[in-house]
Amino acid sequence: MWDWFTANALWILIVSLVVLLLLLIIRHQVQNFIKKAEPGKRYETLGKSVNLAVWVIGGIDLAALAGALVAIVVSKEGVLAIVTPETIQRWALKEGAGILVILLVGVGLWFALEKFLPPVVRRSVAKAKGESKEGIEKRRHTLLSIFVGLGKVVIVIAVIFMILSELNIPIGPVLAGFGIAGIAVGFGAQYLIRDLIAGTLIVLENQYRVGDVAKVADTIGIVEEINLRKTVLRDLDGIVHHVPNGEIRVASNYTRHFARVNLDVSVAYDTDLDHAISVMNRVGQELAEDENWSNLIKRAPQVLRVNNLGDSGIDIKLLGDVKPLQQWAVTGELRKRIKKAFDEAGIEIPWPHLKLYFGQSQASKELICPSCAHANLPGSKFCANCGASLGAK
Numbered sequence: 017m018w019d020w021f022t023a024n025a026l027w028i029l030i031v032s033l034v035v036l037l038l039l040l041i042i043r044h045q046v047q048n049f050i051k052k053a054e055p056g057k058r059y060e061t062l063g064k065s066v067n068l069a070v071w072v073i074g075g076i077d078l079a080a081l082a083g084a085l086v087a088i089v090v091s092k093e094g095v096l097a098i099v100t101p102e103t104i105q106r107w108a109l110k111e112g113a114g115i116l117v118i119l120l121v122g123v124g125l126w127f128a129l130e131k132f133l134p135p136v137v138r139r140s141v142a143k144a145k146g147e148s149k150e151g152i153e154k155r156r157h158t159l160l161s162i163f164v165g166l167g168k169v170v171i172v173i174a175v176i177f178m179i180l181s182e183l184n185i186p187i188g189p190v191l192a193g194f195g196i197a198g199i200a201v202g203f204g205a206q207y208l209i210r211d212l213i214a215g216t217l218i219v220l221e222n223q224y225r226v227g228d229v230a231k232v233a234d235t236i237g238i239v240e241e242i243n244l245r246k247t248v249l250r251d252l253d254g255i256v257h258h259v260p261n262g263e264i265r266v267a268s269n270y271t272r273h274f275a276r277v278n279l280d281v282s283v284a285y286d287t288d289l290d291h292a293i294s295v296m297n298r299v300g301q302e303l304a305e306d307e308n309w310s311n312l313i314k315r316a317p318q319v320l321r322v323n324n325l326g327d328s329g330i331d332i333k334l335l336g337d338v339k340p341l342q343q344w345a346v347t348g349e350l351r352k353r354i355k356k357a358f359d360e361a362g363i364e365i366p367w368p369h370l371k372l373y374f375g376q377s378q379a380s381k382e383l384i385c386p387s388c389a390h391a392n393l394p395g396s397k398f399c400a401n402c403g404a405s406l407g408a409k
Contacts, residue, residue, distance in 0.1 A: 032081035122175035154225035210262035215244035271340035282329035329366035
């Protein structure tokens with residue numbers, strides 16, 4: 017068993033490091049997934065189980081990692097070398113001390129990243145002008161998820177290469193191999209590079225954040241995730257859309273700083289427009305003063321203008337500013353109140369209808385029955401009501 021372990025120590029070391037990296041990366045993602053799927057007490061129980069599993073797997077992985085390091089050092093004396101106090105002492109004084117320092121520095125940087133990066137991001141985002149508290153929180157969450165993930169990946173990769181260098185394992189050929197492989201796949205990775213560049217610009221320019229409602233690549237939905245490669249949206253039907261950032265030409269944010277109620281209300285042509293406008297303005301002001309809605313409205317919805325002379329009625333446009341994500345709820349409540357107010361005021365909301373015109377009045381050509389005074393169609397010889405002769409000409 018020891019012979020096999022010593023002969024494959026390098027591969028065991030690499031696999032252990034990869035497993036450790038995966039554990040560090042996916043732990044928070046698994047916890048967030050469980051939190052969304054099972055909120056409340058159920059989440060607390062599953063969260064503890066996940067943490068316990070991570071610690072157990074991590075402990076086994078660290079033990080394998082330490083054994084691989086020892087086997088690599090011992091193998092310098094021969095594949096069948098025996099671990100003696102002298103070899104352990106020699107390894108500890110030479111490679112072991114350096115590796116221990118590297119690991120301690122890596123762990124320190126890891127925890128420093130989680131502790132000090134959030135306050136730095138919080139202070140930098142708080143200086144943004146025109147942002148609401150909700151917008152600042154969205155921006156902070158988006159930046160932290162990206163920066164912390166990138167920082168952890170950089171720390172782990174740096175620690176791996178420094179440990180390999182401390183063990184006198186040449187990393188030059190490895191880097192050269194990556195370079196050659198990068199050139200080989202470079203032509204096929206053009207779209208990936210484009211996605212990464214576009215994702216970087218999206219984050220830096222703060223085009224949209226996690227929690228915003230945005231239209232991205234002709235898809236409208238709530239932004240659930242942003243990384244440098246793709247944007248994840250969930251639409252009203254619950255469908256999740258994964259949009260590569262390189263495919264985004266125009267991004268429309270429906271919830272940046274504030275949102276707007278933009279509503280056209282149609283009234284009949286015989287309506288007194290001044291009266292209708294006063295009713296609509298009153299309804300918008302009452303809604304803005306309602307204690308259940310006032311905290312959502314920044315500027316009361318008011319009539320902007322007579323917007324259109326339509327086929328069936330006159331369109332009147334209302335505009336008002338509300339908090340982000342609240343425009344749909346406020347617009348729905350405003351429609352309901354306007355309908356009730358119009359019913360009370362006797363203002364008609366028209367429906368599509370047609371009026372036929374034959375070129376000239378038909379009344380002058382109608383034949384009136386002398387017996388029953390029924391109006392008959394032109395050219396009729398007998399009355400359609402009583403059958404009397406009309407004496408058609």
